[in-house]
Amino acid sequence: MAEEEAKGLDYIPEVILKKRKNRDELAYIRRRQLEGRNSGKKKQKKVSDIKRPEDFVHEFRAKELDLIRMKQRVKRPKSSPPPVKSNLVFIIRIQGKNDMHPKTKKVLNSLQLRSTFTGVFAKASDNLFQKLLKVQPYVTYGYPNEKSVKDLIFKKGYTIIEGNPVPLTDNNIIEQALGEQEIFCIEDLVNEIARVGDHFREVIRFLGPLKLNKPEAGVLHGKKQVFSDGGDTGNREDKINDLINKMN
Template structure:
């Protein structure tokens, strides 16, 4: 054999070559994951902008959770009226305390009808039989009670705003109030407070003139428990104790 002639390549089976390729690909993937901080470190800005791709099992899990939420909603709606305490006041203040995870579309629709589209938003409502039934159906997602005059006034002064031409306008100009509500004899912010606190004859008009009140996140007060407040949870009727929560979120 000539001195400069190359040595023949050792034979490597196809199975071994495939294993090597898979091993190399896994090593590259692992390196990329560590660089992007997938296992503990913060994600880069570029990575956070890319939406996560859901696996089929995630869709199945979410669907089952939503169906369970619908079953529970129907069960709450079938509670006998004797189990529901009659409201001791005409005025209720309702706060949404849960997000949309595991929420059935019917539950979301009721929350939207109550104008509670965001977590920690609050609205004044008249304690009618229809409203009580709605609150009963979405009980795990809201907490409510009877606000006192002090909190009604402070909520409207601090968080109140009007919706004018689809824009949020602070209630700092009585001219705006008079232009929109003057036909009802309401010309200033004090008149709004009086109408809301006493659930006056134009409560609905005044309430819809104002948008939902966006409250501050209560640090450590809301634990995210869907159980009723009387059973150690966060949801449901707090009665007069809603005022403590309002003071911490206003």
């Protein structure tokens, strides 16, 4: 029998072979460049994360100084306190980073002020003002009028449902949560806050901390002195409404 002739290989034009070669080489170069970038980023990140011993010392001393000043503010002899102009207080956290002592941070967290430029409503009381005195360099507060309350709730108001923030755009949400307290819509909610009604506590628990806008340059100067002495912190009384308008 005659031997079957072996089948020859398919002919591939030289132009196509060159294109494949160039494509493979380009893919290889891009892959190496990408790996180099990623490794460079990792190295840069690791170097920037390294703290020198003096950085730890400086941070520790700043936190200890913060604690000492907190104790001094609380123990400082006080003159007769100014009369409270309103039962409603609005508190805004405007400062506070790495120089805070853990005890200061704990007080801010108890006020639900876990990040800068967040604000909360609270009922005026001796216990509240004692807390505010402890964290005075990091907050400013005052007595909001009804217009400020309405603007804040309508623009920034939200609640937490199943771990997610939900804007108050549907009155059914309010009715389901606060209907037993005869609060059925956002107007009822605003009214309850503004007059510090019998169900004020339930409403505040329903609301999440209000996330305000970062103020424009010149509104806050970064000074930890009290507002009455030309700083940013402490009691602004009714002038808190001006700051609310600029941050809402």
